[in-house]
Amino acid sequence: MNPSQQNELPEPQETPHLELISDGEASEGILYVGIDMGTSRTSVAASNGVRATVASVVGYPRDIVGQKLFGRTVLFGEEAIEKRLSLDFHRPLEKGVLKGSDGVEGNDGDVRAARDLINEIIRRARPRKDELIYAVIGAPAEASKRSKTAILDIARESCDSVMICSEPFSVAYGQEMLEDVLVIDIGAGTVDLCRMHGTMPEDADQITLETAGDYVDEKFAAAITESHPKAQFSKEMLKAIKERYASVAEEMEPCNAELPVDGKPTELDLTRELRSACRSIVPPIVKGLRKLIATFDPEFQDRLKDRVLLAGGGSQIKGLDTAIESEMQKQLGSGKVMRIEEPMYGGATGALKIAHDMPEEYWERLK
Amino acid sequence: MPSLPFASLSATDQGLFTPEELRSLMDKELSRSRRYGYEVVMLSIGVDRISSLGDLYGHESKDHVIEEITRLLVASTRSCDFLGCLLGDRILALFPHTGEPGAKAVANRLVSAARELEFSAGGPQVSVTVTVGIATPNSAKEHELEILVEGAIRACQEGQDAGGDCWQLAEHSTNGHDVAAPGIEDSSEMAKLMDEMLRTKMRVIFESMGEEFPDLEGRDSEVFALALEKMAQGRRSQDEKLEVLERRIARLSHNLGLTEEQLQRAMEMKGVDPGIASIYREVQGLTDGGSDKKLKKDMMSAIYEANIELQKQAENDKDD
Numbered sequence: 001m002n003p004s005q006q007n008e009l010p011e012p013q014e015t016p017h018l019e020l021i022s023d024g025e026a027s028e029g030i031l032y033v034g035i036d037m038g039t040s041r042t043s044v045a046a047s048n049g050v051r052a053t054v055a056s057v058v059g060y061p062r063d064i065v066g067q068k069l070f071g072r073t074v075l076f077g078e079e080a081i082e083k084r085l086s087l088d089f090h091r092p093l094e095k096g097v098l099k100g101s102d103g104v105e106g107n108d109g110d111v112r113a114a115r116d117l118i119n120e121i122i123r124r125a126r127p128r129k130d131e132l133i134y135a136v137i138g139a140p141a142e143a144s145k146r147s148k149t150a151i152l153d154i155a156r157e158s159c160d161s162v163m164i165c166s167e168p169f170s171v172a173y174g175q176e177m178l179e180d181v182l183v184i185d186i187g188a189g190t191v192d193l194c195r196m197h198g199t200m201p202e203d204a205d206q207i208t209l210e211t212a213g214d215y216v217d218e219k220f221a222a223a224i225t226e227s228h229p230k231a232q233f234s235k236e237m238l239k240a241i242k243e244r245y246a247s248v249a250e251e252m253e254p255c256n257a258e259l260p261v262d263g264k265p266t267e268l269d270l271t272r273e274l275r276s277a278c279r280s281i282v283p284p285i286v287k288g289l290r291k292l293i294a295t296f297d298p299e300f301q302d303r304l305k306d307r308v309l310l311a312g313g314g315s316q317i318k319g320l321d322t323a324i325e326s327e328m329q330k331q332l333g334s335g336k337v338m339r340i341e342e343p344m345y346g347g348a349t350g351a352l353k354i355a356h357d358m359p360e361e362y363w364e365r366l367k
Numbered sequence: 368m369p370s371l372p373f374a375s376l377s378a379t380d381q382g383l384f385t386p387e388e389l390r391s392l393m394d395k396e397l398s399r400s401r402r403y404g405y406e407v408v409m410l411s412i413g414v415d416r417i418s419s420l421g422d423l424y425g426h427e428s429k430d431h432v433i434e435e436i437t438r439l440l441v442a443s444t445r446s447c448d449f450l451g452c453l454l455g456d457r458i459l460a461l462f463p464h465t466g467e468p469g470a471k472a473v474a475n476r477l478v479s480a481a482r483e484l485e486f487s488a489g490g491p492q493v494s495v496t497v498t499v500g501i502a503t504p505n506s507a508k509e510h511e512l513e514i515l516v517e518g519a520i521r522a523c524q525e526g527q528d529a530g531g532d533c534w535q536l537a538e539h540s541t542n543g544h545d546v547a548a549p550g551i552e553d554s555s556e557m558a559k560l561m562d563e564m565l566r567t568k569m570r571v572i573f574e575s576m577g578e579e580f581p582d583l584e585g586r587d588s589e590v591f592a593l594a595l596e597k598m599a600q601g602r603r604s605q606d607e608k609l610e611v612l613e614r615r616i617a618r619l620s621h622n623l624g625l626t627e628e629q630l631q632r633a634m635e636m637k638g639v640d641p642g643i644a645s646i647y648r649e650v651q652g653l654t655d656g657g658s659d660k661k662l663k664k665d666m667m668s669a670i671y672e673a674n675i676e677l678q679k680q681a682e683n684d685k686d687d
Binding site: 029030031032046047048049050126127128129131134145146148149152153163164165173178198199200354356357358359360362363365366 | 640641642643644645646647648649650651652653659662663665666667669670671673674675676677678680681684
């Protein structure tokens, strides 16, 4: 189609087979949406069967030329990463909270980017225009009220009714594990630990650690710099390498990555550096688990140690479940870690389940 | 029903039946007519001013006159054509297989023949006239003997009140009682009754609106008739408007469907995603069953309460 025809309706070529948009029965449906808004990735699961995930990055063409080039005014996810040099690039979340809130530095561009990101993830859930959207969004366990209200404010623009809940709690709820369970939700910005014991978790039941995916990236970068001082790399490069090879196992797949060294692409063996970086998050996690176990009813501590749920993008690090178990054995005498089946969507599907189970009157009052 | 029966449906004309037997025969005849759908008619024949005759010429004179009238009745019909009896000073005759025209013919003959009778009272000549009341059943209720007899007697009385020497057809009403016969004056009892009912209804309406019932200056009937006409006109107008609106709605619905089809086609051509419908048409909530339903319910409440707090905090922050 020529650019000049882009804004005109093309004439039908033949007698079309017409379909109704609305048959009367489809109107006034309820689309439940569960959103996991992470530092690195934002995922959505909806009651129309759609699941989608996008990197939590937003880019705006810098000028009209860029808009023409890209064909739109905003880009998201991998596309934005790929073209970031031409874009006003934003990562609107840091350590699991919106930039500009909760003591995290940010600007108006970050708020706008967060708004557009939420709009985009809901758009990717493919809602019908005649349906109400009821959304539950997972927030880090120890996110402040200010941070949560900031998310709610921007989410209300896209949703008819929206609620926030604890991210690790939504993981446990989605797995129907509501009693005597420890949840480890490893994201990019935070690792959330949550103790489930048959009631709504309180502050004392939740711990947020900052030794998460981004921490691994930093460790990885430092290790590479130490081993290969002249190697050149970006955060995105390391992230890609990590996501491809990440492992804590002694016998892991060799991590041979090509990085420019003085401008020349050079294959480097980064196995040791990557393994070391991945292993660096295990001690803080077990330390946090120890705290939650130690402050639990002693009669049920062993039961708690045997029901540890591993979720989040970071749970995909190979061998991490075994490594945590091993460390728990050393420090706590026992431990059994279970990895959830779909780590990318654990939080979103849990939030969806919460949305489904929420009574109607609660949705109405929060509209 | 007392008095002497004088005719029957028996072919041999054996004569007398007891009143109970005659009543039973009439009942059965009426039932047969209703079941098989043939016509019947009841005649009530009264000698005009018969009580005066009795007063002037004695009770025997009344009986004599009635006997002659009875003879005329028999002479003007076939004896097998009716069941008849006396009821007080009136002759009642039930004619099966006879409709209104036949009944009128009999009545005309009888009235005419009665005029020709002359009686002598030991001096002056006395002429008599008769009035015939005709009642035909027009509903299942009117097939009941008592109602038919009452109708015929009432018609006869009305004819006699109007001067006698005539026949009078009883009118039908929905409740089985006779209404005013055609040709009766506006001052008839039924017309008065209708006017009174309407006046009462109008009074109730005015009082319900807190208004005093106006003085219609004696023109009540005209006003009521006009009001009824207006109401009927209004109703017709509303019906017409309703029909127009229904046609418009049908047209709009049709156009809406076409518009939606066109819109979806345009959206598909532009690559606009119409979306995927949710599997839920209504809000769900916790389903029944499940051992941890109470626990989940408490958790939902806690999430809701926490979000209410967040909402309040947001409002406070805005105020600040």
